[in-house]
Amino acid sequence: MLPIxxxxxxxxxxxxxxxxxxxxxVDELGVxxxxxxxxxxxxxxxxxxxxxxxxVIAMDADPAASVRTMKDSSLVRAAEAVRDGRASAMISAGNxxxxxxxxxxxxxxxxxxxxxxxxxxxxxxxxxxxxLLDAGANAECQPEWLLQFAQMGATFxxxxxxxxxPRVGLLxxxxxxxxxxxxxxxxxxxxxxxxxxxxxTFIGNVEGRDLMTDAVDVVVTDGFTGNVALKTLxxxxxxxxxxxxxxxxxxxxxxxxxxxxxPQLLPLYSQVDPDSTGGAMLLGVDGICMISxxxxxxxxxVNAVRVTRELQDVDIVERLRSAVG
Amino acid sequence: MLPIxxxxxxxxxxxxxxxxxxxxxVDELGVxxxxxxxxxxxxxxxxxxxxxxxxVIAMDADPAASVRTMKDSSLVRAAEAVRDGRASAMISAGNxxxxxxxxxxxxxxxxxxxxxxxxxxxxxxxxxxxxLLDAGANAECQPEWLLQFAQMGATFxxxxxxxxxPRVGLLxxxxxxxxxxxxxxxxxxxxxxxxxxxxxTFIGNVEGRDLMTDAVDVVVTDGFTGNVALKTLxxxxxxxxxxxxxxxxxxxxxxxxxxxxxPQLLPLYSQVDPDSTGGAMLLGVDGICMISxxxxxxxxxVNAVRVTRELQDVDIVERLRSAVG
Numbered sequence: 069m070l071p072i073x074x075x076x077x078x079x080x081x082x083x084x085x086x087x088x089x090x091x092x093x094v095d096e097l098g099v100x101x102x103x104x105x106x107x108x109x110x111x112x113x114x115x116x117x118x119x120x121x122x123x124v125i126a127m128d129a130d131p132a133a134s135v136r137t138m139k140d141s142s143l144v145r146a147a148e149a150v151r152d153g154r155a156s157a158m159i160s161a162g163n164x165x166x167x168x169x170x171x172x173x174x175x176x177x178x179x180x181x182x183x184x185x186x187x188x189x190x191x192x193x194x195x196x197x198x199x200l201l202d203a204g205a206n207a208e209c210q211p212e213w214l215l216q217f218a219q220m221g222a223t224f225x226x227x228x229x230x231x232x233x234p235r236v237g238l239l240x241x242x243x244x245x246x247x248x249x250x251x252x253x254x255x256x257x258x259x260x261x262x263x264x265x266x267x268x269t270f271i272g273n274v275e276g277r278d279l280m281t282d283a284v285d286v287v288v289t290d291g292f293t294g295n296v297a298l299k300t301l302x303x304x305x306x307x308x309x310x311x312x313x314x315x316x317x318x319x320x321x322x323x324x325x326x327x328x329x330x331p332q333l334l335p336l337y338s339q340v341d342p343d344s345t346g347g348a349m350l351l352g353v354d355g356i357c358m359i360s361x362x363x364x365x366x367x368x369x370v371n372a373v374r375v376t377r378e379l380q381d382v383d384i385v386e387r388l389r390s391a392v393g
Numbered sequence: 394m395l396p397i398x399x400x401x402x403x404x405x406x407x408x409x410x411x412x413x414x415x416x417x418x419v420d421e422l423g424v425x426x427x428x429x430x431x432x433x434x435x436x437x438x439x440x441x442x443x444x445x446x447x448x449v450i451a452m453d454a455d456p457a458a459s460v461r462t463m464k465d466s467s468l469v470r471a472a473e474a475v476r477d478g479r480a481s482a483m484i485s486a487g488n489x490x491x492x493x494x495x496x497x498x499x500x501x502x503x504x505x506x507x508x509x510x511x512x513x514x515x516x517x518x519x520x521x522x523x524x525l526l527d528a529g530a531n532a533e534c535q536p537e538w539l540l541q542f543a544q545m546g547a548t549f550x551x552x553x554x555x556x557x558x559p560r561v562g563l564l565x566x567x568x569x570x571x572x573x574x575x576x577x578x579x580x581x582x583x584x585x586x587x588x589x590x591x592x593x594t595f596i597g598n599v600e601g602r603d604l605m606t607d608a609v610d611v612v613v614t615d616g617f618t619g620n621v622a623l624k625t626l627x628x629x630x631x632x633x634x635x636x637x638x639x640x641x642x643x644x645x646x647x648x649x650x651x652x653x654x655x656p657q658l659l660p661l662y663s664q665v666d667p668d669s670t671g672g673a674m675l676l677g678v679d680g681i682c683m684i685s686x687x688x689x690x691x692x693x694x695v696n697a698v699r700v701t702r703e704l705q706d707v708d709i710v711e712r713l714r715s716a717v718g
Contacts, residue, residue: 128569193636204566207574241529241620244453249532249617276621277628289621292574295566296601296618297625303602304626308633308665311518315657322657328650332640340633 069100071117072376073155076105077124077142078162079364086161087113089369096370099377102155104146119154121145127362131165135173143167147174150355156380157356159347159372161364168205171350171357178389182210184352185217185291186359187224188298189345193336195282196229202288203348204295211254214238214288216392218259220351221286222268223391227382228375231285236265237274239289239297247273251290259288266391305340343368346375351388356380394425396442397701398480401430402449402467403487404689411486412438414694421695424702427480429471444479446470452687456490460498468492472499475680481705482681484672484697486689493530496675496682503714507535509677510542510616511684512549513623514670518661520607521554527613528673529620536579539563539613541717543584545676546611547593548716552707553700556610561590562599564614564622572598576615584613591716630665668693671700676713681705 074090076083083105090101091114102117103109110118123141125134135144143162147170149155160167164186172184186205189197201221206213218236225234238259240248245256252273259270274284276297289297316326326333338344347360347368356379360372399415401408408430415426416439427442428434435443448466450459460469468487472495474480485492489511497509511530514522526546531538543561550559563584565573570581577598584595599609601622614622641651651658663669672685672693681704685697 193632207566207572239621241532241617241624249615252617275628276623276625277631279625280629280632290574292566292577293618293621296564296614297621298601299566300601300604300622300625301629303600304605304629305633306602307518307605308630311661312637312658315654315661318657321653325650325653328646329640329654332643332647333637336636336640 069380070153070156071100071102072373073102073104073119073146073149073158074369075142075146075158075160075162076103076109078160078167079360080127080362081365082161083109083112085364085366086369089364089366090116092366093370093373097374097377099373101373102149104142104149119145119149125163125166127163129163129166131163131169134163134166135169143170144174147171147357151175157358157376159358159360159369159376161360161362161368164204164359167357167359168350171353171355175353175355175357178352178354178385178392180392181352182216183213184350185220186348187221187351188348190279190298190301191340191345192280192282193339196231196285197345198279198284199225199286200279200289200294200298201286201351202291202294203298204291205350206291208292209251209290211251211258214251214255214290215258215264216352218270218286218288219265219391220388221288222265223387224349224351224384225285226267227384227387228379234268234285235271236268236286236288237271237278237284239276239287239293240273241275243273243275245272302342309337344371346371349379354385356385394705395478395481396425396427397698398427398429398444398471398474398483399694400467400471400483400485400487401428401434402446403485403492404685405452405687406690407486408434408437410689410691411694414691415441417691418695418698422699422702424698426698427474429467429474444470444474450488450491452488454488454491456488456494459488459491460494468495469499472496472682476500482683482701484683484685484694484701486685486687486693489529489684492682492684493675496678496680500678500680500682503677503679503710503717505717506677507541508538509675510545511673512546512676513673515604515623515626516665516670517605517607518664521556521610522670523604523609524550524611525604525614525619525623526611526676527616527619528623529616530675531616533617534576534615536576536583539576539580539615540583540589541677543595543611543613544590544716545713546613547590548712549674549676549709550610551592552709552712553704559593559610560596561593561611561613562596562603562609564601564612564618565598566600568598568600570597627667634662669696671696674704680710
């Protein structure tokens with residue numbers, strides 16, 4: 069198997085956490101990694117392989133313009149490595165839009181795919197995560213794209229989590245058919261058609277409150293709504309977890325009591341921690357492109373590598389190709 | 394001051410919790426209440442006044458059709474009581490769409506208001522809530538409506554929470570101007586214009602992660618996105634709080650430790666509990682219409698009455714009238 073290319077320059081904690089994660093992935097998982105980044109990284113990466121790239125697309129740079137003009141950026145070079153058969157997949161914790169743009173530009177789309185979508189796992193304590201897509205690739209969508217998101221999302225959930233018949237819901241503001249905005253109303257009959265999904269079952273409209281529950285496996289929406297929902301949930305979790313830690317540290321008694329609870333709380337925390345999920349996958353490009361959270365630690369990178377390898381083992385791109393074919 | 398009309402038939406726990414809440418509001422707050430509901434309630438409500446209504450609009454009924462055909466429903470009668478000067482405001486924990494429809498039909502709009510919007514307070518631990526609007530009244534919106542939502546939302550935040558210069562953000566998927574869907578891109582310049590807001594300051598695009606923080610006071614969006622964000626947050630909180638309680642009860646040691654932490658955790662819980670917020674207000678109709686959560690307990694009703702009375706004291710409808718005038 070070809071090595072997995074990791075963008076060493078992407079993410080809030082790049083390059084140190086990314087490099088540490090790459091080393092840990094090699095040690096723990098026995099996979100081959102090639103880093104992509106500035107030549108001066110050579111001194112820091114030990115015996116890891118490096119594809120040199122002289123430029124870095126900043127986290128807040130304009131994605132389209134950056135990808136077009138920065139041809140020697142780590143992101144574009146990473147996608148190129150996959151295209152040219154130097155790597156089997158790419159992983160980045162960098163600028164999401166530019167990651168997507170690089171993958172789309174260099175790998176191209178799976179034949180028949182109208183638009184790629186970001187599929188993000190939403191943690192569900194005690195159950196498999198819910199796949200939310202599109203989590204931000206396309207701010208404006210057509211009903212036919214959402215049909216393909218459903219097809220790809222169901223296949224992804226089946227392959228990644230071993231769910232034999234994933235339940236696919238359409239995100240709306242009421243469960244009855246006919247509730248929602250015009251995109252939802254136009255998409256509903258496409259998903260409800262008998263032959264819409266080769267894998268999975270359409271269960272109708274679902275609501276935001278279902279995302280973090282076991283009521284649905286795949287939630288389909290446009291990239292604007294999906295990104296708002298994802299970030300709303302992340303922000304809410306961060307606020308609540310922060311307030312909890314503050315409460316736990318507020319008195320000596322509370323500190324001692326919190327200590328006792330840690331064996332119960334840590335597994336829960338690790339279930340809702342974005343670092344644990346292995347990141348999102350860009351579905352619909354002709355190759356594997358994994359998008360890690362911007363705040364990724366070395367642990368997040370190890371998890372992303374592990375998930376990437378699992379997806380390679382099930383030949384995910386071929387599965388997606390036949391899902392939309 | 395005229396009594397406040399409460400729909401005794403609306404909500405998952407109607408009529409008992411609603412009646413209990415009405416009694417408690419009279420006792421604790423010294424306000425006058427008139428209940429609206431089925432004649433047979435007379436036996437249950439003691440010395441409270443009752444406006445009789447023979448019909449009940451179910452929680453899952455089609456709002457538009459119900460309001461049109463069920464003229465003797467508790468919701469329509471409650472709105473009528475405000476219009477006819479028998480009540481000073483209405484409160485319902487019932488079908489949200491039908492509450493809105495009844496208020497719109499019987500009270501009418503404030504002159505110049507294009508569409509009313511639901512303004513929902515999102516709890517922020519340690520700070521004033523963030524007002525999210527539209528939280529579900531209009532699934533599809535025009536940029537001009539969002540401008541009015543901003544004007545009304547800023548005035549509402551100022552009057553309700555005493556924020557002298559509320560920070561108003563436009564919900565999007567990136568902070569830079571130009572990020573978002575076409576509605577956001579068209580709305581941005583309207584909000585950014587020098588004379589857009591008489592009260593408050595436009596601070597640009599905000600993201601879902603800002604909702605439950607002190608970074609912004611009023612978040613403006615269309616009713617589809619707003620409702621998805623609200624329900625996503627509610628669902629996420631419920632899941633996390635449920636998982637916490639499970640962890641707390643998992644062993645005898647954990648139970649004892651959780652007991653010690655309760656003085657710290659209860660205030661936090663009450664801050665994020667929807668029953669504490671007093672509910673949402675339908676901004677833009679020519680009268681006060683408060684929308685309580687469907688799961689409202691008697692405590693939620695007392696809080697809704699308290700907030701209603703506070704809003705009456707600041708003459709909120711006149712404030713909103715001048716905000717859009």
